[in-house]
Amino acid sequence: MARNDSVPTVRDVAQLAGVSPGTVSKALNGQGKLRDETRQRVLDAAEKLRFQPNHVARSLVGGRTYTVGMLTSDSFGRFTLPLMEGIEDSLGAGQVSTLLCDGRGDPLRERHYISELLNRRVDGIVVTGRRPDVRRSVGQLPIPVVYALSRSDDPDDLTVTNDDEQGARLAVEHLVAVGRGRLAYVSGPGHHLSTVLRQQGFEAAAGAAGVHVDGGDVLLGSWSEAWGRTAAGLLMRRPPAERVDGVFCGSDQIARGLTDGLREAGMQVPGQVSVVGFDNWDVMVSAARPPLTTVDPELVRLGQLSASRLLTAIDGGELGSGVVAQPCELVLRESSVPD
Amino acid sequence: MARNDSVPTVRDVAQLAGVSPGTVSKALNGQGKLRDETRQRVLDAAEKLRFQPNHVARSLVGGRTYTVGMLTSDSFGRFTLPLMEGIEDSLGAGQVSTLLCDGRGDPLRERHYISELLNRRVDGIVVTGRRPDVRRSVGQLPIPVVYALSRSDDPDDLTVTNDDEQGARLAVEHLVAVGRGRLAYVSGPGHHLSTVLRQQGFEAAAGAAGVHVDGGDVLLGSWSEAWGRTAAGLLMRRPPAERVDGVFCGSDQIARGLTDGLREAGMQVPGQVSVVGFDNWDVMVSAARPPLTTVDPELVRLGQLSASRLLTAIDGGELGSGVVAQPCELVLRESSVPD
């Protein structure tokens, strides 16, 4: 049996259709003026040979690779995943593929990847980190770059992230709406930007609602369940008159730990205390007892938005700069609403 | 100020060094015979212009893109992440990049991606799923394909996965070693391959150790914490004479739920009951009280191995076929060892 291992090229199609390579290109790309009959003949030939245009050659002549690089500053984490999903959403629709680079937080490694991405002539780059915190800019590049979730320290760069401050306000407004009047904020390390922003939102919304909070109502620790349990103990140790009836937590892990701690201390959630988390991380949110009301930073949407901004810039549009903060959404479950 | 926006090419370097483009190529790639002095001159010129060879052009002439595709059958999940890390490990070292495709479990979408990857002339493909279960083969392709974690249903394909059966034996042998003699296996849905394989390992190791187990000692449900808590209730409901003193769980989530359930029922872990999980998922393992002893499927290593097998095949080596099952490792923590 005759073999024809090699992948067919335009010339093979041209030969089979009895036309020139240039004509094949036009027919396949719908360019120029072709007789319908000719175009059909080419299409048939291409079909018959299962011809698929070589993307590499196309990139070389076109100067565009229809590829974007994705650089994670930290290893792919729980936050990066939904982001990636959103990015793929936006890019996939435009036939753009994603080249993956895991910088692992090592600046040297990162620079290496950036240069590799440039050599590969990607059309643009999305830089993501695992937390909505500030990271070093990768600098001025000949292609557009957008930072997703974690912010660039260069105000000339464009960052797309979630609005932590607004998310916190959402939580507090909800707590107030369900009748809570003595609130606490239990969150992660004080040097994390998201901890600070959420605290600002917490305080602003509490003030606006006429709810008194003071320094003692803000408990900062780590992002762990263990800290949530510890914080529950601290809150319960207070004299009854000062006990809180609503807690906004900086993460679902903290909220879960806190909920466990409260329950084990004999407090009822949400009967006596309402708890609201942050992240809408299904694993935590649904395993908690009761399931957690939480603030959803909408990371998939964030990914979609950042990729679509990038695409606009690649197509010659304006990239913009500064921080674009997308609103969060409150997801209601049982931990916050007293019967 | 004179502008020179355009990225430098070999010709720019050649001109600056006063040689021909061909010579530049040789100098930069260490090919052919060049005078040291000439080579140095070229290197200097390249350095000065910050010349970086165009990867696309190189791919076109070389016929290799130094790119592999990664197709996840399901959205990127907790299992895919460490896998990706391992794959990046192996590929990054060989200057190979990863093109990401999320098939989202949709066969049509998957086929589209496969064809896209072929158009882009990737050198090979890694197919991953989120569970060590069986998935449909993507079929015969002109480039090597390796399945990581989830298995191909075609025995001619190569699958690299973890040895669930051996992992389960490890757990049981440990339970026996710490003096447990009445064991149960609490796991996920019975139609999952990993549930079945781990059960086989459980029964085999129990039999080998002379530990009696019967059908009542195998409790299958879902992969959730809630099921773990339920199972704890079921086990504690038994008459004291039939109570177990060691439980091997099919996942860390189940193990955590079970541990919580036992503790809340007044049983001491590991004092009265030893618990061993599966996955070594840090979030579960370290938040559990006490921290969980668990079987680690070593997914990063799995990723490394699958990528390195792929690279071998790309370089003309034999790909192999069938299922390669990597051993798991037992990670000791407090949930299993009585004081």
Next chain:
DNA sequence: ATGAAAGCGCTAACAC
């Protein structure tokens, strides 16, 4: 030891 020329597979400009 180096330069000239051809070509990877495709598209775009210009002939006819």
Next chain:
DNA sequence: GTGTTAGCGCTTTCAT
């Protein structure tokens, strides 16, 4: 309308 030509940026013979 369609064919011809040139060229994207690089590597690789093949002369010299």
